[in-house]
Amino acid sequence: MRDHLRVIWTGFIAWAILVFGPVFATIAAPETMTSQIPVIEFPLHYFLVAFCAPSGALILSAWYARKRDQLDAKYGIDHSEPTGTAGSAEDATATDGGVDQ
C-alpha cells in the first residue's frame, strides 16, 4: 500500500507539471514560449499543450498500470482467478494499508 501510494503521488506530481506547467510558463515568459520549434515549426507553447500534455498523460497511465502490475506480482496477487471469498489467501491482508508493505 505504501509502495502504491508512492507511485500514485509521483504520478500525480508529474501529471500536474505536464498539464499546467506549460500554461504557467507561457504566462511567465510569453516570448520564449511562443518561439518556433525548428523543423516541425510549431510555436513551443502550442506543441507542449496540444501534443505533449495528452500524449504524456497516456504514457503516465501506461506507466502507472504497469507499476501496479509489478506491485501485484511482487506481493503475489493474482487477478486472473477471482477467489470469490476474499479471505482465502494465507497471509490475509490487513486492509488498513499497513501490512502488505
Added chain:
Amino acid sequence: MTGTGTLLQSGLLPQGMDVSFKLAPAVLVLGMLAIFLLIGFVFRVADTEDMWVAGRSIGNIENGMAIGANWMSAASYLGMAALIALSGFYGLAFVVGWTTGYFILLIFMAAQMRRFGKYTAPDFVGDRFNSDTARGIAAVTAFLIAFVYAIGQARGMALVGLYIFGDIGFAGLSGYQAMVIVMMAITVLYLTLSGMMGATKNMAVQYVILIGAFLAGMYVVGWTQGYSTVLPQIEYGMLISELGSEFSEPFATASPYLWIATCFSLVVGTCGLPHVLVRFYTVENERTARWSTVTGLFFILLLYLGAPAYTAFGVRLFDVNPNTATTYAAEGGMSAATADVLVVLVVVAAQFANLPQWFVGFVAAGGIAAAIATTAGLFITGSSAVSHDIYVNLINEDATQRQQILVGRLGIVALGVLTTLAALDPAAPIGALVSYAFSLAGSVLFPMFFLGLWWENTNRQGALAGMLTGLTIWFIPMINEVLPTYISNGEPYVAALAQWLPAIGSALVGVPVVFAVTIIVSVMTDEPSLKTKKMVRQCHSPEPMGQQQSAEDVVTDGGEPLDD
C-alpha cells in the same frame, strides 16, 4: 451563400453547408443505424445486472473502446474543432481537460470504484454515506448531467442528419427540428431495446466507425490538399504560421485564469461523471478496470491529437475557399457568424476539399455514431438514477426485476422527450452545454467520490453539506451568466463574478470549497460506523475480489479477511 452574416434557418445552419438529400451517404447512415439496432436486439437484456452493468463481464479492449465511444460525443467529434478555431489557444484547454483527466481517474478512482462494486454513481454515494438523501441528491445530479449533456448531442446528430437527408421538415417544424425528433426517436428505440449490454457491445462498433471516419477524413483531407503525409498530428505545425496569429497566440481570447479554470473543471468533471464511472462497473475485475483506462485513453487520443490538425486544415480550406468570401485572419479569428461553419467543420472540411460525396457522408456518419454512443451512455446512467436509485431504493424496495426494467425504460423515454424538446431551440453551443455538465459533475460528485474513497472518516453530514455547497456554487454562475441569455440581453448580472467564477470553469472554486466544507463538517460530527470504514479499506485492499462481489459483500459475509 456568401457574406459573413447570412445564416440559414434560424441561425442554426452554417453557411456553405449543402443541405439536400444525398443518396450514397444516406444509404451509409441508414445501414449503420440498422446495424446498431440489430446488435442492440441480439444483446438485449432481461435482468437488471445486464441492464445496468452488462453482467460485469466486459474485457479490456472492448471496455477501452466503450470508454472511447462513450466519451467522444458530438462535442469531441464536431464541437471541438469549432472551439479550437474560434478560441485559438483557449480551445486547447478542452483538448487537455478532456484527455488528461483520465490519468487522475485511473490513479485515484478506477480500480477502487470497481472494488466498491455497485451499480450506479448515486449508489456509491448512498451506500458510502448511509444516506438516502445523499443518494437522492446524487441521483438528481446524475439525471441533470445526462440531460444537459445530451442536448448538445441531439443538436449535433440533427445537424449532420440534415446535411445527409436534406430538409424533411414536417408538421410545421423546420428541417432541423424534424431531424432532432427523428434522430432522438431512433436513439431511444434502440436503447430501450438493448440496455447496457447491447449499448456496450454497440459502443465497440460505434468507436470503430467514429474513429475510422475521423481519421480517414483527416488523412484524406491532409493528403489531397498537400498539408500532411503520415503524421498530420505533427505536420499541421507548419500551417500554423499561415493561419494568422489568432490561431495560436496565447490568451488572446480568454484570460490565463479562464484557461486554467476551464481545464481544471474538465479534469475533475471527467472524474465525477456518472456515465464515465459506470464503465468501471462493467468490467470483469480491477486490473481490467486499470488497463482499460489506459486503452481507453489511447483510443481517445487517436481523435484528440488529430482534432487541432483537422481544425488547422479546415481553417486553411475556409481561407482559400472562394464561397466563404472572407478569411480567418481577416475575421480576427472567427466571428460568431462564420464560426457556425465550424460547428460541423469536420464534415464541411471534407466538402471544401472537393472529396466525393459518399466520402463526406462517411465522415458525417462518424459524427452520428459519436453522438449516439454518448447519448446511450448518458441515458442509461440517467435512467438508472431514476429506476435504480430513486424508484427501487427510495420508493418501492420490493420492486421486481420486471418493474425495475420497465421504470428504467420509461426513464430513457422521459430523458429522450426532455432532450428533444430542449434541443429544438438550443440557446448555447454544444461545447458550452457540455462544459456546464462537467462543472456540475466536478463540483458535486467528484469530491464525494474522492473523499468517500480515500478518507474513511468522511461521514453523512459532511457529504450532505458538501454536495449542497457544490450545487450552490454551480448554480450561482449559471444564474449569473446563462440565465440572461434566455431572459434578457445575455450580459451577466455581475461582471466581476463572471470573471472569477465562470460557469464554464466554476469547479476551480467549487472543488476546494466543497472539500473544505466536507472535511470540516465531517470532523465536527460523529465518525462513520466501523462497517463503513471497513468498506473503504476494502476498496484499497490488494486482495483480489470475486467478479460479482462488492466491498459491502466482503465486509458483511467474509468478516475473516478484515483482521484489523
